[in-house]
Amino acid sequence: MARIQKPADFAVLLKQYGLEIFELARTYKAIDDKGRYLHWDEFRRYPSPGVNKEAAWAAIKMSRALGSKTLELRSECDSPFFLSTTDFCDAVIHAVESVTSRLGGAKASSPQYRDNTRYLVDSLMMEEAISSAQLEGAATTRKVAKDMLGKERLPLDDDERMILNNYHLMQHAKYNKDENLSVALICEFQAIATAGIEEADARPGQVRDSDDIFVGGAGDEVVHQPPKAALLPARLEALCRFANDCHDGHEGRHFIHPVVKATILHFMMGYEHPFRDGNGRTARCLFYWFMLKSGYWPFEYISISTLLKEAPMQYGRSYIYTQTDAFDLTYFVTYQLRVIERAMHEFMEYFEAKRRESVELMSWLDTFELNNELNYRQGHFLKKVLQHPGRIFTPKELTHDYDISENTARKDLEKLVGMKLLFKVQEGKGFLYLAREDAEANLKKRQRRS
Structure with missing residues (x-):
């Protein structure tokens, strides 16, 4: 990453350029005419013939200060973090609300909807687990990761272990969504993220007690030196208070939208860097935990790590912009909302494709006159059986794929055995189920008999 130029302090610019700043304030606002919230390192590169760029930058900073709110969170040097929101931020937040309302309404009102989408839960959580580890x-x-998670086989190396850990991390975030944030819970998240990883001195679940850690950039460049270990207990407690406090805009309290607040928690975990390993995964877990806690249930399925992985340099730059410009969190929040917007769009495309697949599947079942005999889950599994003759299935695999009990999975398998679509084969004390080569022919025979 190219070195980012830090802007001059506003007080210095005000003293140097005085009235010129106020004249430029008529033209230079918090965002530019394309809606961008530019950092000085970007702004200085745009041609502006005849304009004093430092004075123009000071005008931008003045405009931002008028529309910002100061947070109770503070940097290691005791400067407060602050935040502005732009029209772009408001637009993405509105989109999050719309998607949640649309899907949440359907989920709440239709048992068939719940049945038809339930089998997606684990596969989508797996996608987030895999992407987060790849980041x-x-x-x-x-392919290998989904095979490992689906069959619940042991990981073969640290890469696979990391992916499995992230999957368990997502489940733990969901399980604890009704809890208040505590240092103990943060440590639990990190312990799950790093369990079993062969990393020297990783210490799962333990806050670091030394300062020999930094975030590196290109070459030997240090782009972030986290707060000193001695300060971490108090700083993490302050972060937990921020997470647990009400920011509803009433009785003099700041209003911070939950999506923005979740993003701030993500940033702060990366800033504090309280562990020797797994800080990034823990930061993303806090984001998901707070989104689920705040009722945005689609984020159980929406993967931000997939997109973060595509542009890790931009992800890192959004951190540096905040730290080099007086701890203005707007840079990171804006970047993260851009990622969320793309992730939601991809999720909705996926959702619509699955909805169409649902309609097609029920129509397909109708051709075999099975609509009254098989539910959606069983029909979906039947299609997999027909597509993979000779493949072995186990109750545990169905349990994982469809989020059902092992007893229910066994009943589904036995039902297809009775329909002459699977062979039941004993192996030790248990049974395996083999997709029959003549399964489709047997279905057609049943149809003719009926």
């Missing part, structure tokens, strides 16, 4: 450098392919 940290894991190289295992999605």
Whole structure:
């Protein structure tokens, strides 16, 4: 990453350029004419013939200060973090609300909807687990990762272990969504993220007690030196208070939208860097935890790590912009909302494709006159059986794929055995189920008999 130029202090610019700043304030606002919230490192590169760029930058800073709110969170040097919101931020927040309302309404009102989408839960959580691990450098392919998670086999190396840990991390975030944030819970998240990883001195679940840690950039460049270990207990407690406090805009309290607040928690965990390993994964877990806690249930399925992985340099730059410009969190929040917007768009495309798939599947079942005999989940599994003759299935695999009990999974398998679509084969004390080569022919025979 190219070195980012830090802007001059506003007080210095005000003293140097005085009235010129106020004249430029008529033209230079918090965002530019394209809606961008530019950092000085970007702004200085745009041609502006005849304009004093430092004075123009000071005008921008003045405009931003008028529309910002100061947070109770503070940097290590005791400067407060602050935040502005732009029209772009408001637009993405509105989109999050719309998607949640649309899907939440359907989910709440239609048992068939719940049944038809339930089997997606684990596969989408797996996607987030895999992407989050790949962001940290894991190289295992999605195909191998999904095979490992679906069959619940033991990981073969640290890459696979990291992916499995992230999956468990997402489940733990969901399980604890009704809890207040505590240092203990943060440590639980990190312990799950790093469990079993062969990393020297990783210390899962333990806050670091030394200062020999930094975030590096290109070459030997240090782009972030986290707060000193001695300060971490108090700083983490302050972060928990911020997470648990009400920011509803009433009785003099700031209003911070939950989506923005979740993003701030993500940033702060990266800033504090309280662990020797797994800080990024823990930061993303806090984001998901707070989104689920705040009722935005689609984020159980929406993967931000997939997109963060595509542009890790931009992700890192959004951190640096905040730290080099007086701890203005707007840079990171804006970047993260851009990622959320793309992630929601991709999720809705996926959702609509699955909805169409649902309609097609029910129509397909109708051709075999099975609509009254098989539910959606069983029909979906039947299609997989027909597509993979000779493949072995187990109750545990169905339990994982469809979020059902092992007893229900066994009943589904036995039902297809009775329909002559699966063979039941004993192996030790248990049974395996083999997709029959003549399964489709047997279905057609049943149809003719009926």
